[in-house]
Every structure is written in C-alpha cells, then in structure tokens.
Amino acid sequence: MPRPPRAPRTVADVTATTVTPTSAGAATPAWLDELTAALGRDSVLTDPDVTAAYARDQAMLAPAGLPAAVVLPRTTADVSATMRIAHAHGVPVVPRGAGSGLAGAANAVDGAITLVMTRMDTVLEVSTADRLAVVQPGVVNKALRDEVAQHGLFYPPDPSSYDWCTIGGNLANNSGGLCCVKYGVTTDYVLGLEVVLADGRVLRTGRRTVKGVAGYDLPKLFVGSEGTLGVITEATLSLRPAPQKPVTLVATFSSTAQTGQVVEAAVSCGVVPSLFEVMDRTCIRAVDDLLKADLDRDAHALLVAQSDAGGEAAVAEMEVLAQLCRDAGCELVHVTDDAAEGDLLLAARRMALPALEQLGTTLIDDVAVPRSRIAAFLDGCDAVAGERGLVIGVVGHAGDGNMHPTICFDPADTEQAERAHRAFDDILELGLSMGGTITGEHGVGNLKSEWLEREIGPVSLDVHRSIKRALDPAGLLNPGKMFSAG
Amino acid sequence: MPRPPRAPRTVADVTATTVTPTSAGAATPAWLDELTAALGRDSVLTDPDVTAAYARDQAMLAPAGLPAAVVLPRTTADVSATMRIAHAHGVPVVPRGAGSGLAGAANAVDGAITLVMTRMDTVLEVSTADRLAVVQPGVVNKALRDEVAQHGLFYPPDPSSYDWCTIGGNLANNSGGLCCVKYGVTTDYVLGLEVVLADGRVLRTGRRTVKGVAGYDLPKLFVGSEGTLGVITEATLSLRPAPQKPVTLVATFSSTAQTGQVVEAAVSCGVVPSLFEVMDRTCIRAVDDLLKADLDRDAHALLVAQSDAGGEAAVAEMEVLAQLCRDAGCELVHVTDDAAEGDLLLAARRMALPALEQLGTTLIDDVAVPRSRIAAFLDGCDAVAGERGLVIGVVGHAGDGNMHPTICFDPADTEQAERAHRAFDDILELGLSMGGTITGEHGVGNLKSEWLEREIGPVSLDVHRSIKRALDPAGLLNPGKMFSAG
Incomplete structure (x- = not known):
C-alpha cells in the first residue's frame, strides 16, 4: 500500500502519517481537531495501521489511497458535523459501508476523510x-x-x-x-x-x-x-x-449459447421466474471442486431457475420453462419443489465466485446486455477466452441479461496479467457493441470511469458534471469516482 | 382569457398578438423568423385564435397565459432547432402533450413558445x-x-x-x-x-x-x-x-372508513390486487345518475378490486379480500370472474369524475397518504365537507392510498367558490398532517407550487433549484411551474 510522503499543513497533501495524533511533533490539522471535538475521539481514527483497513473495497485492482482519517459517525448529526467541517476546510470525503463493492467506489483518496457508516446500523x-x-x-x-x-x-x-x-x-x-x-x-x-x-x-x-x-x-x-x-x-x-415456497428447476446444456436461447424464449412467452441464473463449464467444475456437489462436470452450461408463484402456479411456471429447455436441446432438466434440494442448487450458484477465486486472481466483469443478445454475448466471451488464451468463467443473472464473465489469472505472470486486462476490456467492448452497459450492478467507481465516458457520451457526461457541480460545487464528495471533474 | 398589451421587440413581453404574421405592420421577432425557416410554416402557428387552443390543460382554475407561438415539431431535430433558437434569443418554452394534465403544468406562459409534441406519435x-x-x-x-x-x-x-x-x-x-x-x-x-x-x-x-x-x-x-x-x-x-383475465370483487359499506380498514388489512396480510378502487356515496349516486348502472344508492362507500393472478389463484386472492370486507362489516360483497360484469364495474369507477362534473365545477384533489391512514383520511374528508358545507365526492386508488377528493361547486356563487378553495387547501393540509403528499399523480404544475415548498421544505427546494439551474441556467423551460426560480 503506497503512502505519500510527509507534507504537513497543505490540506491536499495531508496523509495518514501526518495527521496521526500519536506522531508527536507533527502538527494536527485544524479540521481534525474540530472533528474530534465534535464526534469524540473514538469516532475519529488516524492510526495508519487502523485506517489502512478502510483503504479499499473488493475491487482488488482498482487504485486506492490511504485515508487521512477514518470517521465512524453514530448519528445524522455526526455526519452533518463531519461534512460541515470538511466543507469549511476543503477536505474531501469518501463515504463507505462494509467495503464489499467491486468497482473501487469506496476506495480511499489520499488526504481525504473516509466516512464509514457501519455504526449507524439500526x-x-x-x-x-x-x-x-x-x-x-x-x-x-x-x-x-x-x-x-x-x-x-x-x-x-x-x-x-x-x-x-x-x-x-x-x-x-x-x-x-x-x-x-x-x-x-x-x-x-x-x-x-x-x-x-x-x-x-x-x-x-x-x-x-x-x-x-x-x-x-x-x-x-x-x-x-x-x-x-x-x-x-x-x-x-x-x-x-413474503414470497411463497419456491419450486426450483435445474437444466444442463452442451453449449452456453443454448441457455441464451432459453432466456429469449422465456422472455418472449412471458414466464417471469423469481430467479434465473446461469453458470458455464468453468464455473460448474470450480464449484464442484469446492463443494463436492456432484454437479455434471461435462455440461457446458447450467441454468437454475425458481418460481415463487406458489403451489400449482409455480410448478406450472417451471414446467413451461422446462419445455423451453428441452426445445433448446438441453441434456437434462429437473424440476423440484423440495426446498432443501433447491437451497443446494442455489448454494452452488452463490459459490461460483468464491470457487473461481480458487483458480487464481479474478477480474470480475459486470456487463448487462439486452436479453435477446445473451446467447451472442456468451459466444463472444468464449471467443475472447480463446483469443486471449485465458480461463474465463461465466456466471450471471441470465434472466435479466446481467453477466459476470470472470477472468482467472496469475498476477505474478506479467504477460498473463496483461492479457487478462485486455480480455476484461474486450468483454466491456463486446457488451457495448450489443447495446449493453459496462455495468449492470457493480457500479463504475474508479475501475470503469474511463469506460463510463465511452458508454454515455459527451452530452451525458456534461449533464453528469453539471449535476455534480450543482450539489457539490467544491468537488469534495468521493472525488475521482464514476467520472472526472472535467 | 387575458391577453397582454402590445409591446413588440422586448422578448419578455412578446405576445401572441405581436407575433402574429397576419397582423400587418407589427415587427416579427427574429426568433420567429428563424423558427419558421427551420421547421416550416405549418409547424409554427401564431394565429391567436389557434394558439389559444393550446393555452391550458384540464386544471381549469390554474392560471394560464397565451402562447407567443405554438410549435408542432415532427422530429427530434425540429425540437433541437426550436430549443437552440429559443435559447439564443432567451424565449421561454412550455412543452406539452395532449393537455390532459390536472395541475396546469402545460399551461401557456405569456411570451413563450408552446411546444406541442403530438405530431411525434410513432x-x-x-x-x-x-x-x-x-x-x-x-x-x-x-x-x-x-x-x-x-x-x-x-x-x-x-x-x-x-x-x-x-x-x-x-x-x-x-x-x-x-x-x-x-x-x-x-x-x-x-x-x-x-x-x-x-x-x-x-x-x-x-x-x-x-x-x-x-x-x-x-x-x-x-x-x-x-x-x-x-x-x-x-x-x-x-x-x-399480458395479464391474465381478471376476477373482480365489488363490496359496499355503510361508512367510507370501513374501506380504509379493508385496505390496511389487505396490505398487512399480503394480498396485492391488480386494481383496488374506492368511491364514496356522492360518487356512487353521481355515477348511477349518469350511467343508470343500478348501483346501491344507499351504500356509503363502494370498493372495486381485481386480481389478474390467473384462474384459481385470482379467485383465491379475491376470496381473501372478500373475507376482509366481511370482517370490516361490509353490507354486500360479490366476486365474479365474468369479464363483462367486471368491465361494467370498472366503467362505473372510470366514470366517477365525469359523473361528478354533472354536479358542478369540480376541484379535483390528489392526495396520497400512507396506506395505514386511509380510513382516517376518508373520515377527515367527510369532516371537511361538513365544516365547509360542500359536496365532496371521494374517489381514489384505495390500494395505494392515492385519493381524489373532488369538490363540486358553483363558480357563479362567489362565496361557495371561496369555500371550495378553502376545502381544497384543507384536504392538502390534512394529507400532509398524515405524512402524505400534496400530489400522488397529478403533479404540481402552477396549481400547487406554493404547496410544494411546504411539503418539501427549504433544503429540498434549494436542491431542486440547483438542479434546475444546472440543466437550464437561463430558466427557459416551463418557467414558473413546479417551483419558482428563487
């Protein structure tokens, strides 16, 4: 974790080191004294060994600074006081929660306060x-x-x-x-x-x-x-x-593209499952390795779907979907109203990312495409994996077209890491070319801010900047995230 | 319809009269020549007899000016050209559709272009x-x-x-x-x-x-x-x-408040009808007078609900609701899967406002309250009607708490009209006091802009103004609507 050099008194250069109360002799900036007076010592942390724990979210490859101070408010009044003090002194503020984000949106900015909201948990x-x-x-x-x-x-x-x-x-x-x-x-x-x-x-x-x-x-x-x-x-x-007890469907296919066909057919015929997920062979095998779940390791793709429509209606809904799976040439399809079996299948899906992490460092993409393009997008991801010579596991929310192609690589292998980054971009490019978006749910953060500009274009970027200036004229809130100030 | 006096060449004072091409001798403002050149003569109307037809929406009591010109674009390029020219010359623009609004949001502003979007209808x-x-x-x-x-x-x-x-x-x-x-x-x-x-x-x-x-x-x-x-x-x-064929429920009650109890019970027990409407006795009788629909004229309130859950599920859903009606002490409850009968009941509900219009000029309120307060709100409307000595028919979307208490009065009776206006305000006040909003779906327009300030408060108003300035720094788009420029 890089730490900037000491350069006290210049707010923009304030570092965790310079503002540590324990580093005797270093001047404490006025804003820090004010914050501590307003919120109490236990709500304002500056020990760099502590603040480093709040430096980044789960987007391991997104850049992160080190907080000048970590503030843990207990009340709205605490947050208001923090912003008032930060505003008066021109200190940037990065708000964050638990840090589970996947785009670096919560990553610290050097010299800024990181405002951690986890104590306001009622x-x-x-x-x-x-x-x-x-x-x-x-x-x-x-x-x-x-x-x-x-x-x-x-x-x-x-x-x-x-x-x-x-x-x-x-x-x-x-x-x-x-x-x-x-x-x-x-x-x-x-x-x-x-x-x-x-x-x-x-x-x-x-x-x-x-x-x-x-x-x-x-x-x-x-x-x-x-x-x-x-x-x-x-x-x-x-x-x-509360939803009704779910009925679960699982189906396996000899190609990922078939799952796209099933989704398109399901959308067209009006079935709305309460859950509709896809995993490709890489994911199936990784999950099976991790969970010993007795999954079909030869399948190229697996769909899991649920209906919570209740009783007969749910069974009927899943039977319609089962027929669509058969029409698309599935290898196996199975419908169950057994809750334990459904939970097990869902657990397999939920473990896909942890399972892929066993294969190396992961770059998780988050592209959403129109549902009519899912099959083409899955084919495209296969092609990228082939061209770049990489393992890419695709897991995603098939029913809404939000896919998470996940690139597994060894960061110690510089050349492979370089290919992984290119593949990451290839996939974003592929999504955009299909009328999709660079992020379906993970956000932009500082991981995709350049891509955001490409997706939304100059007029929209200008509107974004106008709104940002209207609400945060000094540019203090989470600077550098989503888009640059311009 | 008041028309401002002639005052050519000052953009702010441009009037329909001054810009009429037919009024020989009056100088045509440059922006009008530019508009006509860009969009063609048949897209830019200035005959005051014609433009007057675009002066207002259906909020009869909201103030309205007279358009300086009515522009009917055919393409996005036409709209863009209109805004570019208006922007260059500082001419305000009021966009509108068919003019069915109920808050004056589409009402013309003197000296402004009214931009009518009805030709872009593909x-x-x-x-x-x-x-x-x-x-x-x-x-x-x-x-x-x-x-x-x-x-x-x-x-x-x-x-x-x-x-x-x-x-x-x-x-x-x-x-x-x-x-x-x-x-x-x-x-x-x-x-x-x-x-x-x-x-x-x-x-x-x-x-x-x-x-x-x-x-x-x-x-x-x-x-x-x-x-x-x-x-x-x-x-x-x-x-x-497409939704499934609906199953319809109708129930009558000896008090409007009972219908509120049914809604609260329905929300609490998780029934989600696809339609859930209420009418009070004034509406029931007005509709019966208009449609000769054989409604129960002695009932104090009538609920109509539908389920489109399909087949057995829909019948089951309406049976649950029927029981809740009985629990609340309804006088009659009837469930039918007969589509024609359902359509008839729905038509009665849809005709409530036209029916009330037979009783006089109407002031239609549009308050939404939290669903737990519907019963209290309906009682409150009764009380307002009593205190102000007025006929107030209540019709509304019971299921989501959006009520349209409609005040019927004779505008020729100045004293009664004054009481009607006070009742209108009483009802907004009542809604706000219950944690509700001054408009559930009709909008603010220029009818409720002062009330908006009251509902949202000074900080939110300031944020609204900041965003407005960010996107429309010259304040040309629909000026004076929703909130004042400040």
Missing part, C-alpha cells in the same frame, strides 16, 4: 400496515431481510454479498442480485431518503406513501450515485409480502 | 425478445397499450385519461392510474430517454437493458420533472407479459 421501523421499513445505512442487507421476514415481509434486493454488505452501500450502488429478474433492483424499493449534503445540510426527500410526484425524484438521483452527491443517513424502503 | 419498435417498446412522446397511452397487446405484452400505467393523454405527458408527470397498486407508475417502466436539453443539445440516457448502473439515473430525474429540465423526444419503455 432498523428504525418495520410497518406491516404501510409495508415499509425505515433503516440506517449501516444495516447489513441480510439483517434487514431477516428482520422483515419476522413480520411476513420481504426486502428483495440480494447482492451476492448480502450477508455482509450494507443497505447504505446497496443504495449508493443501486445494487441488484439474484432477485432482479422478477423483483427489480434497490432503486425500485426506495420511497424516501435522508441525505447529508456536501455542505452538511440535511435533506429529507421522498415519502412514506406508495405514490407521490411532488417535485423531482431526488431519491432515485442519489441512489446509484456512488457517494458523489451526498451521504445517505436514512432510507424508507418499501417491502413486499 | 411507436418506433416493439420487441418481444427484449420485452420493450421505443416510442415517440406524442403516442397516445391507449394506442401504445393496444399496439403492445397485439404482441401479447402489457404497458401498465393507465391514467384515467388514457384514451387521449400522451406518453410524453405521462413521462413528464410520472403518471399513475388504476394499475399502480400492483404495477407501479410510469417511472417504473422507463429504461431510456432521448431528451432535448434547454440549449438544444440532444441527450440520450439510459439503456435497453433491464439493469444498468453506469452513471446517475438521469431518466428517472427527467421523468416527473414536468418539462422543466428538458423535452423528452423518445422513450424506451419496459413492458410486461
């Missing part, structure tokens, strides 16, 4: 009558799911990291997950937000009602803005009734 | 494989619904004016309708937009994919912005599979 309210929850940003996704389940309710967004990622991070990244094919993404569940603005003012926007059009849809602007427009301190989230 | 694409449609803004809602239905698809948003309102207007207002309780509102169906910005640049934002997080969610910012941030010239809309 579910403030669950209302069955209004079918909503009010939560703080540090609540872990799974904790919310578990708590609302006790009320017979369901919070659908379920990123793979759902057992440790936080709702605040989910909001900042508009996270998806396995449920999206039927239930949409985080933004679809946001009714209202409390947001601390760049200058410390507290904005309450949105509402507790199902519908409402009083003013611009500010909640949905903050959702997915990766901490560049404000710090979310509270969210009012709509919930759904 | 459904450019319907894709079953990607389950989406690409449409121009002038497409009528029902025309889109009918066209996608031919492909076995469904575009849910269905405002009451669905047989004449346009998709562009629906987007600008984030329109709802009867489907919202299960299927959400317009913004939930927007994947991508083409928008002409205030300076004439063309922004393409969003995507064709189901998921995508590359950049800010600009489409959802433009949706519901009432033409104050840009002119929508194309939309990519997601579609759903």
Whole structure:
C-alpha cells in the first residue's frame, strides 16, 4: 500500500502519517481537531495501521489511497458535523459501508476523510400496515431481510454479498442480485431518503406513501450515485409480502449459447421466474471442486431457475420453462419443489465466485446486455477466452441479461496479467457493441470511469458534471469516482 | 382569457398578438423568423385564435397565459432547432402533450413558445425478445397499450385519461392510474430517454437493458420533472407479459372508513390486487345518475378490486379480500370472474369524475397518504365537507392510498367558490398532517407550487433549484411551474 510522503499543513497533501495524533511533533490539522471535538475521539481514527483497513473495497485492482482519517459517525448529526467541517476546510470525503463493492467506489483518496457508516446500523421501523421499513445505512442487507421476514415481509434486493454488505452501500450502488429478474433492483424499493449534503445540510426527500410526484425524484438521483452527491443517513424502503415456497428447476446444456436461447424464449412467452441464473463449464467444475456437489462436470452450461408463484402456479411456471429447455436441446432438466434440494442448487450458484477465486486472481466483469443478445454475448466471451488464451468463467443473472464473465489469472505472470486486462476490456467492448452497459450492478467507481465516458457520451457526461457541480460545487464528495471533474 | 398589451421587440413581453404574421405592420421577432425557416410554416402557428387552443390543460382554475407561438415539431431535430433558437434569443418554452394534465403544468406562459409534441406519435419498435417498446412522446397511452397487446405484452400505467393523454405527458408527470397498486407508475417502466436539453443539445440516457448502473439515473430525474429540465423526444419503455383475465370483487359499506380498514388489512396480510378502487356515496349516486348502472344508492362507500393472478389463484386472492370486507362489516360483497360484469364495474369507477362534473365545477384533489391512514383520511374528508358545507365526492386508488377528493361547486356563487378553495387547501393540509403528499399523480404544475415548498421544505427546494439551474441556467423551460426560480 503506497503512502505519500510527509507534507504537513497543505490540506491536499495531508496523509495518514501526518495527521496521526500519536506522531508527536507533527502538527494536527485544524479540521481534525474540530472533528474530534465534535464526534469524540473514538469516532475519529488516524492510526495508519487502523485506517489502512478502510483503504479499499473488493475491487482488488482498482487504485486506492490511504485515508487521512477514518470517521465512524453514530448519528445524522455526526455526519452533518463531519461534512460541515470538511466543507469549511476543503477536505474531501469518501463515504463507505462494509467495503464489499467491486468497482473501487469506496476506495480511499489520499488526504481525504473516509466516512464509514457501519455504526449507524439500526432498523428504525418495520410497518406491516404501510409495508415499509425505515433503516440506517449501516444495516447489513441480510439483517434487514431477516428482520422483515419476522413480520411476513420481504426486502428483495440480494447482492451476492448480502450477508455482509450494507443497505447504505446497496443504495449508493443501486445494487441488484439474484432477485432482479422478477423483483427489480434497490432503486425500485426506495420511497424516501435522508441525505447529508456536501455542505452538511440535511435533506429529507421522498415519502412514506406508495405514490407521490411532488417535485423531482431526488431519491432515485442519489441512489446509484456512488457517494458523489451526498451521504445517505436514512432510507424508507418499501417491502413486499413474503414470497411463497419456491419450486426450483435445474437444466444442463452442451453449449452456453443454448441457455441464451432459453432466456429469449422465456422472455418472449412471458414466464417471469423469481430467479434465473446461469453458470458455464468453468464455473460448474470450480464449484464442484469446492463443494463436492456432484454437479455434471461435462455440461457446458447450467441454468437454475425458481418460481415463487406458489403451489400449482409455480410448478406450472417451471414446467413451461422446462419445455423451453428441452426445445433448446438441453441434456437434462429437473424440476423440484423440495426446498432443501433447491437451497443446494442455489448454494452452488452463490459459490461460483468464491470457487473461481480458487483458480487464481479474478477480474470480475459486470456487463448487462439486452436479453435477446445473451446467447451472442456468451459466444463472444468464449471467443475472447480463446483469443486471449485465458480461463474465463461465466456466471450471471441470465434472466435479466446481467453477466459476470470472470477472468482467472496469475498476477505474478506479467504477460498473463496483461492479457487478462485486455480480455476484461474486450468483454466491456463486446457488451457495448450489443447495446449493453459496462455495468449492470457493480457500479463504475474508479475501475470503469474511463469506460463510463465511452458508454454515455459527451452530452451525458456534461449533464453528469453539471449535476455534480450543482450539489457539490467544491468537488469534495468521493472525488475521482464514476467520472472526472472535467 | 387575458391577453397582454402590445409591446413588440422586448422578448419578455412578446405576445401572441405581436407575433402574429397576419397582423400587418407589427415587427416579427427574429426568433420567429428563424423558427419558421427551420421547421416550416405549418409547424409554427401564431394565429391567436389557434394558439389559444393550446393555452391550458384540464386544471381549469390554474392560471394560464397565451402562447407567443405554438410549435408542432415532427422530429427530434425540429425540437433541437426550436430549443437552440429559443435559447439564443432567451424565449421561454412550455412543452406539452395532449393537455390532459390536472395541475396546469402545460399551461401557456405569456411570451413563450408552446411546444406541442403530438405530431411525434410513432411507436418506433416493439420487441418481444427484449420485452420493450421505443416510442415517440406524442403516442397516445391507449394506442401504445393496444399496439403492445397485439404482441401479447402489457404497458401498465393507465391514467384515467388514457384514451387521449400522451406518453410524453405521462413521462413528464410520472403518471399513475388504476394499475399502480400492483404495477407501479410510469417511472417504473422507463429504461431510456432521448431528451432535448434547454440549449438544444440532444441527450440520450439510459439503456435497453433491464439493469444498468453506469452513471446517475438521469431518466428517472427527467421523468416527473414536468418539462422543466428538458423535452423528452423518445422513450424506451419496459413492458410486461399480458395479464391474465381478471376476477373482480365489488363490496359496499355503510361508512367510507370501513374501506380504509379493508385496505390496511389487505396490505398487512399480503394480498396485492391488480386494481383496488374506492368511491364514496356522492360518487356512487353521481355515477348511477349518469350511467343508470343500478348501483346501491344507499351504500356509503363502494370498493372495486381485481386480481389478474390467473384462474384459481385470482379467485383465491379475491376470496381473501372478500373475507376482509366481511370482517370490516361490509353490507354486500360479490366476486365474479365474468369479464363483462367486471368491465361494467370498472366503467362505473372510470366514470366517477365525469359523473361528478354533472354536479358542478369540480376541484379535483390528489392526495396520497400512507396506506395505514386511509380510513382516517376518508373520515377527515367527510369532516371537511361538513365544516365547509360542500359536496365532496371521494374517489381514489384505495390500494395505494392515492385519493381524489373532488369538490363540486358553483363558480357563479362567489362565496361557495371561496369555500371550495378553502376545502381544497384543507384536504392538502390534512394529507400532509398524515405524512402524505400534496400530489400522488397529478403533479404540481402552477396549481400547487406554493404547496410544494411546504411539503418539501427549504433544503429540498434549494436542491431542486440547483438542479434546475444546472440543466437550464437561463430558466427557459416551463418557467414558473413546479417551483419558482428563487
């Protein structure tokens, strides 16, 4: 982890080392004294051995600096005070949750405060009558799911990291997950937000009602803005009734492209599974190696789907899908209403990324393509793997066209690493050429900011910059993330 | 209709009269010559007898000016040229569709161009494989619904004016309708937009994919912005599979509050009807007078609900609701899978507003409250009617808490009209006091801009103004609508 040299008193150059209270003799910047006075010593950390732990998220190859200070607020007032002080002194602030992100959006910026929201972790309210929850940003996704389940309710967004990622991070990244094919993404569940603005003012926007059009849809602007427009301190989230017990389908194919055909046929004929996932042979074998799950190691692709339509309806829905699998020439298809068997199949899917990590360092791509292009995209990924001479495991949310081709490589082999990076770009290029997007759910962060410009073009980039300037004129919130200030 | 006096050459004072080409001797402003040269004479109308027809929407009591010119573009290039010329000359522009709005958002501004999008009325694409449609803004809602239905698809948003309102207007207002309780509102169906910005640049934002997080969610910012941030010239809309044949429930009650209890119980127990509407006795009688529909004129409230879950599941869903109606003490409840009978009941609901219009001039309120407060809100409306000595018919989307208490009065009776206005405000006040919003789906326009400030507060208003300035620094797009420039 590179640490910049000592250069005290210049805010832009403030480093973790210079601001450590324990480094006797070094001047403590005024903003740090003010922060400590306002929030208390245990909420403002500067020991570089501690702050280094907050330097980066899970996008291992995205650049990261070292926080000048790590602030752990307990209340909205703490966040407001932090932003007010940072704003007065021109100190940048990087908001973050648990750090499960995959695009470097939470990566530290040298000289900046990293604002860690994990202590604000209370579910403030669950209302069955209004079918909503009010939560703080540090609540872990799974904790919310578990708590609302006790009320017979369901919070659908379920990123793979759902057992440790936080709702605040989910909001900042508009996270998806396995449920999206039927239930949409985080933004679809946001009714209202409390947001601390760049200058410390507290904005309450949105509402507790199902519908409402009083003013611009500010909640949905903050959702997915990766901490560049404000710090979310509270969210009012709509919930759904608990889903019915799922019926699960698994099918194997002799080519990945066949799975794309099944998805296209399913979309066209109107089946909407509650889960619809794909894994290619690389993933199947990696998972089987890891879990000893007795998967068919000779299959080239595996589909897992579920219906939560309930009883007969769910079975009927999966039987329609089974027929589509047969029509596409599947090798095997199996439908079960056995919950344990369904859980096992789902566990295999959820373990795909950890399993691929056994094969080397992974570069996880996150391309979404129109559903009619899934088969072509899967073929294209095969071609990239061949051309670049690399192992690429494809796992993804087949039903919504959001694929995670994952490149496995040995970082010690410079030439191979170089090929891996090229393959990563090839796949983004392929996705864009099919009318897709460079990121379906992982976000832009500092990993794909150059690609963002390419996808959205100069007019949209200019609109992004105008909005950023409108809400954060000094450019203090998560600088360098998503797009450059221009 | 007031017309300002002649004051040629000052752009801010340009009036319909001064810019009429037929008014010989009056100087034609340069911008009008440029517009006519760019778009052709048949796309730029200035005859005041013609332009007056574009002066206002359906919010009869909202103030309206008279357009200096009415422009009817045929292409995005026409819209871009209009905005470029308007921008160069500092002429304000009011975008509008069919004019079915209920908040004055499309009302003309003196001296401004009214940009009428109705000629851009082509459904450019319907894709079953990607389950989406690409449409121009002038497409009528029902025309889109009918066209996608031919492909076995469904575009849910269905405002009451669905047989004449346009998709562009629906987007600008984030329109709802009867489907919202299960299927959400317009913004939930927007994947991508083409928008002409205030300076004439063309922004393409969003995507064709189901998921995508590359950049800010600009489409959802433009949706519901009432033409104050840009002119929508194309939309990519997601579609759903065609719903199943509905099963319909009707129930009558001896108090409106009982219907609120049924909604709360339904929400709590997880029933999600595809339609869930309420009418009070005033509406029941007005509709019965108009349609001779043999409704129970003694009932104090009537609920209509549908399930499109299909077959047995739909019947089961409506039976659960029927039991909740009985639990709440309904007078009568009836479930039918007869489509014709269901259509008849729905027609009664859809005719509620036209029926109320037979009782006098109507002031239609549009308050959404949290679903747990519906019963209290309905009681409150009764109380307002009593206190102000007025007829108030309540009709609304019970299932999502969006109510339309409609005040019927005689505008010739000044004192009664004054009481009607006070009652209108009483109801907004009541909604806000219950954690509701001043507009669930009709928008703010120039009818409720002062109330908007009250609902969202000074910080949010300031954020709104910042965003407006960022995208429309000269304040040319639909000035004075939603909120004042400040």
